[in-house]
Amino acid sequence: MAVLTLEPALPGERGGSRRGSLGICLGLLLILMIGSSGLLAHRNRDTVIPLDALAVAVGPGGQVIKVAAVNELVPGSRVLAGTPESSELASEQADWLASGTVPQVSGLGSDMVAAALLDLHVLSRPYGVPVAGWSDPWRYVWPRDSAMVATAFARTGHHADAERILNFLQQVQPESGLFQARYLPDGSGVPDDRGVELDGVGWALWASEQVAAELAETQRPAFVQRHRLLLDRSTEAALNSIDNASSLPAPSADYWEVKEKRLTLATAAMVCAGLQSSAELYRVIGDDHQARAAAAGATRLRAAIHNNFGRDGYPRHLGGRSDSADLGVDFLLPPMTSIVDQTVVSAWDQAPLLMARPGGGLAPGGSWRRDGISWTNVTASRAMTAAFIGHHDEAVARLRWLDQHRTAAGSLPEKVLPNGQPASVSPLAWTAAAVVITADQLSG
Numbered sequence: 001m002a003v004l005t006l007e008p009a010l011p012g013e014r015g016g017s018r019r020g021s022l023g024i025c026l027g028l029l030l031i032l033m034i035g036s037s038g039l040l041a042h043r044n045r046d047t048v049i050p051l052d053a054l055a056v057a058v059g060p061g062g063q064v065i066k067v068a069a070v071n072e073l074v075p076g077s078r079v080l081a082g083t084p085e086s087s088e089l090a091s092e093q094a095d096w097l098a099s100g101t102v103p104q105v106s107g108l109g110s111d112m113v114a115a116a117l118l119d120l121h122v123l124s125r126p127y128g129v130p131v132a133g134w135s136d137p138w139r140y141v142w143p144r145d146s147a148m149v150a151t152a153f154a155r156t157g158h159h160a161d162a163e164r165i166l167n168f169l170q171q172v173q174p175e176s177g178l179f180q181a182r183y184l185p186d187g188s189g190v191p192d193d194r195g196v197e198l199d200g201v202g203w204a205l206w207a208s209e210q211v212a213a214e215l216a217e218t219q220r221p222a223f224v225q226r227h228r229l230l231l232d233r234s235t236e237a238a239l240n241s242i243d244n245a246s247s248l249p250a251p252s253a254d255y256w257e258v259k260e261k262r263l264t265l266a267t268a269a270m271v272c273a274g275l276q277s278s279a280e281l282y283r284v285i286g287d288d289h290q291a292r293a294a295a296a297g298a299t300r301l302r303a304a305i306h307n308n309f310g311r312d313g314y315p316r317h318l319g320g321r322s323d324s325a326d327l328g329v330d331f332l333l334p335p336m337t338s339i340v341d342q343t344v345v346s347a348w349d350q351a352p353l354l355m356a357r358p359g360g361g362l363a364p365g366g367s368w369r370r371d372g373i374s375w376t377n378v379t380a381s382r383a384m385t386a387a388f389i390g391h392h393d394e395a396v397a398r399l400r401w402l403d404q405h406r407t408a409a410g411s412l413p414e415k416v417l418p419n420g421q422p423a424s425v426s427p428l429a430w431t432a433a434a435v436v437i438t439a440d441q442l443s444g
Helices: 020-037 085-096 114-122 143-155 159-172 199-213 219-224 230-240 263-283 288-308 342-356 377-389 392-404 430-441
Strands: 055-058 064-067
Touching: 020 159, 055 114, 064 143, 085 114, 114 143, 114 263, 114 392, 143 199, 143 263, 143 430, 159 199, 159 230, 199 230, 199 263, 219 230, 219 263, 230 263, 230 288, 263 288, 342 377, 377 430, 392 430
Parallel strands: none
Antiparallel strands: 055 064
8 A cells, every 4th residue: 555655754853843844744645545454654655755855945035945957047146136126145155155155075075064064054044054944844043053064153153154154153042051952943942842952062063163263262251251151151051961970961962863761872972072172162261271271171971972872883872783873973073073083984984884774875874764765864974074083085985976866956955865866854954064164174
């Protein structure tokens, strides 16, 4: 019996709550159609519906719209062609792009990096902070996606845009330091009761250090002081999370966006990365006491990760199987940390064998459902790690694959189906940012 369903959720659909009204309607219809048989497909889907395999652009009046093909755009821009404002808006985008750099990668002869930067620029309208995607269920600000975008902006010379994102995170962060899963882009609150995700503090600290590192040395102390509240609250929350006998944080949802009963490597690794970044930031402003506390916390947590996850081959969950490896392994390596541990690299080397999909990309993890779908944010993140640990050929090869699977309008989608077709929301901020960061590292 053929069952018509939406694409599987996660990580871009954030555990299924990103399906929106279309998903609800289809779900109700599906239940009515097959309720009597008791069959509701979840893992094995016969038909996959592409969602928004398009691009975003600035249209009349400056509003953001969707376009389906590159010929709808002013060449070299993300501006709708044929409107009275087209020329002026395209010029503004060109000026913004020229105010920074567009990394050039040998062996990657395309406009993918420039297009990714422009997509991030458009996704940041109108509040100056990037939403994960422009479709309604994605039109929110996630700390982890935002951290990636801030880093991409900083590495390409768009410092004001990068700092605006950190300002937003500092504004919405509560006194506890613990970030909610996502926020309304105007900063007025959260869209639902999804709750706290601990890795947010790690992402915020990591991005702060990444942005600071791109500034002139004389500018860094003032930058850190402007974000001192974000630094202090995030560091305290991270240290509190490991203030226990195991030195490991409690279970929390990570980039898979599902409730977890067991600690994931991704959460532990990002808290560790955040503490290492915190120590560097405190050193910038000469706060040696706080720097030592953060560095000691990072050292203690990293040892606990190696003792508890490393013995099993760095699986997704504490006590899990080694064949469940996911991006948590990447988060133990540069650029998330300055440490290159060869035992982690060995596990990282094996991960693609577990995560590979027929279309050429990667799934979220080795224990992910075998549906044949590749996820571009995972693939791009793998390319990013490869670039930073010296695996140049793999990084370029994965960038080429992403380039070959862009939408007709030239944007990077969330997913690629087994037949090579782009699917789901496009553009996806995480993927675009990871591509920019990877290209910048390779171009250096």
